Amino acid sequence: MPLARTWSVALLGIDGRLVEVEADIGAGLPGVKLVGLPDPGLRESKERVKAAVRNSGQKWPEQHVTLGLSPANLPKIGSGYDLGIAVAVLAACGIVPVTKLRGTVLLGELALDGRIRPVRGVLPALLVARRSGMSRAVVPVESLFEAALADGMEALGAERLADVVDWLCGTGTLAEPESTAEAPPERVPDLADVLGQPEARWAVEVAAAGGHHLLLVGPPGVGKSMLARRLPGLLPPLSAEESLQVTAVHSVNGELSRAAPLVRVPPFVAPHHSVSIAALIGGGSGLAQPGMISKAHRGVLFLDEACEFGPQRLESLRTALEEGEIRLARQKGVVSYPARFQLVLATNPCACAPPRDTDCSCSPTERRRYLGRLSGPLLDRVDLRVRMRPVTAMHAHEVGDPEPSAVVRERVGRARDRAAARWSEHGWRTNSEVPGPVLRKEFALPRDVTVLLDRALDRGVVTARGADRCLRIAWTLCDLAGADEPDADHLAAAMEFRDRRAA
Incomplete structure (x- = not known):
């Protein structure tokens, strides 16, 4: 029995799994059966794919076609499997060779006339495919700009199913990403x-x-x-x-x-x-x-x-x-x-x-x-x-020229670099990510520095979580000041930021 397979991707959030699309053409009454937990939109792909194949100048098999999406217990949602299903059927019929299908992932929705429509999530799908060992992707030509962001993957764009058939048969080529100048950074208010x-x-x-x-x-x-x-x-x-x-x-x-x-x-x-x-x-x-x-x-x-x-x-x-x-x-x-x-x-x-x-x-x-x-x-x-x-009006005249973002951003960058160097062994990049136990044990401050915070804890002014956050703020103030370790003034300023009267 003729059997062929292609590859697509099932997205779960921005992660996902590689999906094997199998097409089996066997004896029996003409018909198409799709298995592998497809959603209602994907079940309709049988009719879309059949019409797209016929309107692309190819013949749909007059036998029973079984389509399997594996892993079978993984829900398959959306129309992005259409292109993979169509190519798998054509390969099972012997219309296209399977040589170029090895290591290639296929993404795209098919229109009834054979056009390949764009789908969402091309970039995360290609990142999943790259981690799974795939080296090439065929996507809708409208999504080629997005597919080009996945370094290490050869991205090719197709406008119609017939273009993919010609490429697989070696009689045509597919579009490649255009090299465009890097866009200027988005302007942010100063x-x-x-x-x-x-x-x-x-x-x-x-x-x-x-x-x-x-x-x-x-x-x-x-x-x-x-x-x-x-x-x-x-x-x-x-x-x-x-x-x-x-x-x-x-x-x-x-x-x-x-x-x-x-x-x-x-x-x-x-x-x-x-x-x-x-x-x-x-x-x-x-x-x-x-x-x-x-x-x-x-x-x-x-x-x-x-x-x-x-x-x-x-x-x-x-x-x-x-x-x-x-x-x-x-x-x-x-x-x-x-x-x-x-x-x-x-x-x-x-x-x-x-x-x-x-x-x-x-x-x-x-x-x-x-x-x-x-x-x-x-x-x-x-x-x-x-x-x-x-x-x-008086305040507005007294403040003079306010600092622009560039000056403040430079100070912020230096403070972040100090924090990143301190927490690099633990995998954290900012002070806000550091767990409280690490601040209280491995990076514990002297008792004379934390006396105000201890007193606030005893009186119930701050919670244990709030105390941990005071310590994080103190380390940030320390980084902005270029000091090696927070002192009592830094911790007092951090506690002022936590004052409930401000809310």
């Missing part, structure tokens, strides 16, 4: 645009240097959103590995730009307070899709008017804040997406939100109730808290 607010500017610098989460509290118009939007400009550019990981998330969502497909600048994501939980953390039927927290991976997630988000949305962030990833269980299985972002919360001090505190009409109870929407467990995971004041 910190020099923000007047006044020295405490908040310093907090943003500390947050950038240590990778800390930040809460900004203040009346409307004081610059909370302006400062948050300038934080990505203080962060170092993404490394090659981080760029691929962030780009893979955007690829799964189908949001890559053809002009600049590789994401090099830390992303900035600012959802509206009416966003659903599924859109925020990820969700959907079958296998969950990435949410906004995964789009903000290695970047900044900004929640403006944080108190308006509601407790369910805010509390859903807690696991991701601690672990740097989100795991989502759905009917088809459990997937995990990276979600190591810096959280920036901005909120008004009360519901009426007057420009000046003296104009507030809220009672003390109403103000506490409003800020109480930010729960204690959530605030315990936010390292830096800053109360911002209105900027007066």
Whole structure:
């Protein structure tokens, strides 16, 4: 019985498995049977592939065709297997040779007339194929710019199924990636645009240097959103590995730009307070899709008017804040997406939100109730808290020329280099990633340095988790100052950032 096989990829989040596509042509009544846990969209591929083969000038076998997708117990979702199925059938019929199929992965959806349509997740699929030992990929020509990002894989683009048939038979060629000039980096707003607010500017610098989460509290118009939007400009550019990981998330969502497909600048994501939980953390039927927290991976997630988000949305962030990833269980299985972002919360001090505190009409109870929407467990995971004041005309004239992002970014870079060198043996890159036990044991500070923190723990002013975060902030302040080890002043300043009165 004629039997042939090709290769495709099943994505699970931004990871996945190599899938073997087998085609067996045997005796029996004409028909097509597809096995291997296909989803409803994939089951329909039988008719798409049959029509595409016929409209590409080839003959569909007048026998029983059995199509198998292996591993058989792995759910197969989407239409990206169409091209692999069609080529497997043609190879089983002897229409195309199998020589070039060895080490080649095939991705693409087929139109009824034989056109190959683009699919999502080409980059992560090719990264999976590369790890599995594949050396070549045939993808839709519209996805060739994305496939070219997978170094070590020969990427070829096809516009129609007939082009793939000619290439396999040696009578035609496929498109190769075009060499394009590197796109200029995305422009990020400059910190020099923000007047006044020295405490908040310093907090943003500390947050950038240590990778800390930040809460900004203040009346409307004081610059909370302006400062948050300038934080990505203080962060170092993404490394090659981080760029691929962030780009893979955007690829799964189908949001890559053809002009600049590789994401090099830390992303900035600012959802509206009416966003659903599924859109925020990820969700959907079958296998969950990435949410906004995964789009903000290695970047900044900004929640403006944080108190308006509601407790369910805010509390859903807690696991991701601690672990740097989100795991989502759905009917088809459990997937995990990276979600190591810096959280920036901005909120008004009360519901009426007057420009000046003296104009507030809220009672003390109403103000506490409003800020109480930010729960204690959530605030315990936010390292830096800053109360911002209105900027007066006098202050604006006194501050002089504010520092631009380039100057601050240089200081942040030096501080990050010191932290990366310190934690390199452990695999951490920023102070915010260091576990508390390591700070308390291997890098324990002298007793005279931690006396204020010990006293705050005894009085219940800070929790054990909060104390660990004070130590992380102290190490960041130490790195910014160029010191070898935090002193009592650094720890005292770190505790001021954790003062609950700022919230």
